[in-house]
Amino acid sequence: MKKFNTLLEAVEFAVTRCNSWSFATSNDNYDVKGLLVLAETSDSENPMDEDSFYVVSPAGAIGLCEDGEDIYWLFLTGSSTDEDLPTTLQTASQIKFCSKCGKEIILGAGFCGACGAKLN
Template sequence: MKPFNSLREAAEYAVTLSDGWHFANTSETYEKESLLPLAQTSDEEDPIDEDNFYLVSSGGSIGLCEDAEDIDWLFIANAEKDTVLPDVYSASTDNCFCSQCGHRLAPGANFCDECGAKLN
């Protein structure tokens, strides 16, 4: 999972991974064209606290991580609608995903299978 300081930044990354989302607790749906303006407006009207950040899953779902621990999933990517997403964020979880494209990494990998990025 990749962390971001604003919903707009998270949405800009998420649109590279998915082409549609639904709001976590409703049937409201969003496409690329509607997600980005919504994210911008949200950042302007209700910025997150300093200790919080947004996360984007490898499939493009967007969650709010409060107090660097609990994840409240806001937008679920269409491809992940039946996926169980984590409820808690752990910094060690970052090592399981490529920092360039967010793809899940194989244990002990030196390069990302998806984008070819060299891993640290």
């Protein structure tokens, strides 16, 4: 799971994983352009404090970590429903994902069980 200091940085990374999101607590939907505009506006109007950061899941869901531990998922992808999104950063660091397909992998495995990619 990658960390980002601004929502715009998180969105720029998330768009490499998917192309549409829904807001976690409503039915608002966003495409790439809409989420980029929202992120730029949010960053300029509400800058993050130094202890907070954003995270992006392997499938492209975007979460906010205000206390360095708890993750509040803000933007979900269509595949987020299949993804086991962690609620804490500690849990997230224990889960390993394939860098090619984003699926959870078995610790110690040499290849991804979903796509067959060689794992580091």
